[in-house]
Structure formats: C-alpha cells, structure tokens
Amino acid sequence: MTECSFLPVFFETHQSRKYNKPAPEYENFDSIENIWLNFYEMGKYEIYHFLYAECKDLDHFKQWLIALKGSDFLIRASANFQTWFVSKDNKGQNDGITHTILSEEQLLFWETQGYLKISGLVEDSLCDQVKELICSHMGVDLDNPATWYYERQDMQGLMLQLYQSKEIEAIRKHPHVFELFAELYQTRNIIANTEKLGFNPPDTDFWQLKQTALHWDIDLNKPLGYYIQGMIYLDDVPADRGAFSLVPGIHLQFEDWIKSFRNLEDAHIAMRAVLQAQPIAGDKGDIILWRHTLPHAASTNRSQLPRFVQYLSFSKL
Structure with a gap:
C-alpha cells in the first residue's frame, strides 16, 4: 500500500478525538478529509465505526483498509489523492459547462x-x-x-x-x-x-x-x-x-x-x-x-x- 501523506494525519486526528486529547493542527482538515474519503471511496460511518470501536493502532487501520478495498485500489486512490492535493489551490471555479442534460x-x-x-x-x-x-x-x-x-x-x-x-x-x-x-x-x-x-x-x-x-x-x-x-x-x-x-x-x-x-x-x-x-x-x-x-x-x-x-x-x- 503506497503511503499517503494525509492518512497518518487522519488517523492521529481521530485517535486524539477518541481519547479526548488535543488534535493535531491541520488547515481545512474537515474539507480535506471529505475529499480523501471520496478518493478512497469510504463511507464516514464505516470508517468512523472501525476507528472508534475496533481499531488498535495505525498498522491495524492500514490492514483493515487493505482487507476492505484491496492493495491495488489503495495504491491508485493514494496516487489520485496526492495529485489532487498538490494542485488543489489551482483549480478553476467554472469550466464553462455546456448543458446537455438540463433544459x-x-x-x-x-x-x-x-x-x-x-x-x-x-x-x-x-x-x-x-x-x-x-x-x-x-x-x-x-x-x-x-x-x-x-x-x-x-x-x-x-x-x-x-x-x-x-x-x-x-x-x-x-x-x-x-x-x-x-x-x-x-x-x-x-x-x-x-x-x-x-x-x-x-x-x-x-x-x-x-x-x-x-x-x-x-x-x-x-x-x-x-x-x-x-x-x-x-x-x-x-x-x-x-x-x-x-x-x-x-x-x-x-x-x-x-x-x-x-x-x-x-x-x-x-x-x-x-x-x-x-x-x-x-x-x-x-x-x-x-x-x-x-x-x-x-x-x-x-x-x-x-x-x-x-x-x-x-x-x-
């Protein structure tokens, strides 16, 4: 599984919340978490349930991800997220979409x-x-x-x-x-x-x-x-x-x-x-x-x- 820069941040933030400790400072954590979950195609309930009810440590979390999604998928998801992350501040707001569905x-x-x-x-x-x-x-x-x-x-x-x-x-x-x-x-x-x-x-x-x-x-x-x-x-x-x-x-x-x-x-x-x-x-x-x-x-x-x-x-x- 290719390491993703956000994964340990995500894990540590929720571990801190789980044990009522100060969470790491991370700008726009909630919005970046949402995008990260979508690249990994994970629902919030399923991943939160594992983190807060079952997870022992970071290695346990990684093994759970592999069992659920597969190594090949996670490698692609990590690469896609990293590509987005490094260019996220350069995205345009409007593509000039042509309406082909809506009248x-x-x-x-x-x-x-x-x-x-x-x-x-x-x-x-x-x-x-x-x-x-x-x-x-x-x-x-x-x-x-x-x-x-x-x-x-x-x-x-x-x-x-x-x-x-x-x-x-x-x-x-x-x-x-x-x-x-x-x-x-x-x-x-x-x-x-x-x-x-x-x-x-x-x-x-x-x-x-x-x-x-x-x-x-x-x-x-x-x-x-x-x-x-x-x-x-x-x-x-x-x-x-x-x-x-x-x-x-x-x-x-x-x-x-x-x-x-x-x-x-x-x-x-x-x-x-x-x-x-x-x-x-x-x-x-x-x-x-x-x-x-x-x-x-x-x-x-x-x-x-x-x-x-x-x-x-x-x-x-």
Missing part, C-alpha cells in the same frame, strides 16, 4: 424553486440491483412484512450505512449522474461522495419512523457555500410511500432569515411552525436534487410497501 426550463426551476426531479438518466436494471442488494443485506422478503423491521447495527432510522458494492458503485459512478451534478456545479472538477442507502418500511402500531421533521443539514459555524444533496428512487414512490419532502423556494431567503437565530435548532423550531413540506412522488430511476438551504425531510410511509433509495451527492475538488 433552460429546468435550470430556471432550479434557480427559483431550489430542487429538481430528473427522469430517465439511470437504467431501471441498476435500480433493481441496488434494491435487491438492500433486501439481501437486510434479510428483507417483500412477501413477508415481518422481515421488514429487523434491527441492524448499520441501520439508523431509515439510513442504511452500506457503501461497498459494485451495485452501489454503478449508480454512484454513472456518467449521466456525474454530468447532471457537473451541470449544476458548473464544473467537472467534482468527485462523488461515498453515500449511504435508504430503506423506509410502512409505519405500523409497533414501528414508526421518527425522523420526519423538516430540517437543514447545515453547520452554521462553516461558510454556507453552494451544496447539492440528492437521491435516486430505486422503485416507484407514490406520495404516500414515504416520499421525500421539501419546501420549495426557501433557499432564496435563507441567508437573511437565518441571521435571526442563535443556532440551527432555534431556526428549526421556528421554521417548522410556519412551513409545510411538499412530498415529491416519483418513478423508479427518478433523481431528486435539492439545494442544501431547502428544508427537507422523509415522510411517513403509509403505503403497503417499503421505500428504497440511494443517496447521491458530489463535492467540488
């Missing part, structure tokens, strides 16, 4: 409403394969609702923290998905984030989804920036099947509005008192993208079948 009407809708639903970019067969992966991994039999509610360590609410499979990669690395994000970011200097999956079964008397409150995934202590969140429906999702929901257009007033609040929780309380979410129904393969300044949430699944999704996002390099 003028869709771009205007994106600017005014803050979200898009795009159909026909990803083959149904790829969606079916990820859906089958979720069922296999979780022991879900769609003909037996009793199997839909098993507790799993890697299942948090409706988020399935599963990242490593060729089925997930096929959508994450799909050229149409890349081009879609490139058009909205106006640059091809982007990299896919290693995102999770989602499984939302119907609510019952003994199981109810708790994470249905509108929210922002924003750290107010960091620059707001321009960030795009997204997901792909792996099966048809009518409005009552836990459809993703959001409040269109709020991004236009977010920066002025948020100044009135001391913290995000106060903003959440005020926002939830006055805003109503709109469910976004869709078909298999539909991709939903939204600006991170739109309040959004999952919705209660009141149908007879689970909802399956794969989350999608990219970071600028």
